[in-house]
Amino acid sequence: MKILITGSNGLLGQAVTSIFTRESDYELIQTSFEDNSYLSFGHIYETLDITSKEDVKRLTDFYAPDVIINCAAFTDVDKCETERELSWKINVDGVKNLIIASRRNNSRLIHFSTDYVFDGKNGPYTEESVPNPISFYGREKLASENACITSDINYAIIRTLVLYGIGNKVKPNFALWLIEKLRNNEPVTIVTDQISNVTMIDDLAYGTLKITEKNLKGIYNIAGSDILSRYDFAMKVCEVFGYSKELVRPAITASLNQSAPRPLKSGLTTYKMESELGFKPMDALEGLRLLKIQLGY
Numbered sequence: 001m002k003i004l005i006t007g008s009n010g011l012l013g014q015a016v017t018s019i020f021t022r023e024s025d026y027e028l029i030q031t032s033f034e035d036n037s038y039l040s041f042g043h044i045y046e047t048l049d050i051t052s053k054e055d056v057k058r059l060t061d062f063y064a065p066d067v068i069i070n071c072a073a074f075t076d077v078d079k080c081e082t083e084r085e086l087s088w089k090i091n092v093d094g095v096k097n098l099i100i101a102s103r104r105n106n107s108r109l110i111h112f113s114t115d116y117v118f119d120g121k122n123g124p125y126t127e128e129s130v131p132n133p134i135s136f137y138g139r140e141k142l143a144s145e146n147a148c149i150t151s152d153i154n155y156a157i158i159r160t161l162v163l164y165g166i167g168n169k170v171k172p173n174f175a176l177w178l179i180e181k182l183r184n185n186e187p188v189t190i191v192t193d194q195i196s197n198v199t200m201i202d203d204l205a206y207g208t209l210k211i212t213e214k215n216l217k218g219i220y221n222i223a224g225s226d227i228l229s230r231y232d233f234a235m236k237v238c239e240v241f242g243y244s245k246e247l248v249r250p251a252i253t254a255s256l257n258q259s260a261p262r263p264l265k266s267g268l269t270t271y272k273m274e275s276e277l278g279f280k281p282m283d284a285l286e287g288l289r290l291l292k293i294q295l296g297y
């Protein structure tokens with residue numbers, strides 16, 4: 001089976017490429033924005049901007065993949081508020097280009113979404129909960145979900161949240177940023193009122209492999225197994241990595257003056273993934289212990 005991965009140089013793109021390389025015999029075609037792949041597993045690599053309808057068509061017609069896994073996205077939620085045109089082009093129009101390509105070649109599309117499609121008033125949310133985004137990023141991701149759902153292609157939408165893990169040249173995620181600060185003995189201000197799962201990237205990539213293998217359709221939540229505040233997560237980082245908890249100062253989200261509103265009481269339930277994909281994701285302590293080993297600390 002041939003699988004084309006978009007955004008393969010991003011955090012998730014690298015994790016998906018790595019786990020599919022290790023645990024499957026699928027033929028992988030890696031594609032991303034940059035001239036070169038950040039991973040060297042020997043797969044074909046092509047530069048691809050998913051906003052270019054022509055390039056998406058040319059490449060997908062050429063490779064005729066059985067599955068397209070879309071890991072490309074504009075993921076800075078605050079910048080989505082200020083760079084609306086560009087972020088919509090990537091997060092919505094880019095996905096529509098992949099839907100058109102999937103229809104032409106009869107490919108399956110696996111696409112990623114977020115808990116930001118919800119308002120964060122009464123999480124955790126199931127796959128059936130009714131979305132009500134409060135940020136522009138959330139609206140974009142919901143529009144991309146709806147484009148998949150209303151198309152006639154074979155799709156799976158994987159909703160996830162607060163990803164952490166390692167990758168080559170990846171943007172610092174919450175856990176890596178926190179570890180770097182605490183390691184340098186710098187104080188950090190962490191919110192107590194944003195509650196959600198945190199998700200080890202290895203679990204998300206593994207769940208994506210299971211959804212691919214089982215040819216599952218529809219919406220799936222894939223997230224870490226416990227729901228906690230960002231502050232409590234920071235406490236667990238201190239425990240696992242041996243940093244001083246006194247460096248972590250509690251705050252509330254409103255005091256940070258971020259451009260995009262955050263869903264506060266959020267979280268995604270994991271019952272469906274556990275029963276249908278057959279694995280239990282790591283909780284925060286397990287994920288952080290693995291991260292510590294991966295970082296070589």
Ligand SMILES: NC(=O)c1ccc[n+]([C@@H]2O[C@H](COP(=O)([O-])OP(=O)(O)OC[C@H]3O[C@@H](n4cnc5c(N)ncnc54)[C@H](OP(=O)(O)O)[C@@H]3O)[C@@H](O)[C@H]2O)c1
Nearest residue numbers: 007009010011012049050072073075112114160161162163
């Ligand atoms: N990170 C999270 O906490 C989180 C939470 C919920 C859902 N998600 C979803 O999970 C998916 C993967 O996120 P991630 O954390 O892996 O993000 P990421 O590390 O930012 O990776 C996204 C990749 O897409 C690339 N890209 C951006 N625009 C592109 C375009 N037009 N064509 C091709 N590639 C493009 C980026 O390149 P540049 O780096 O050069 O821009 C980057 O390599 C996204 O759908 C995201 O919305 C993430």
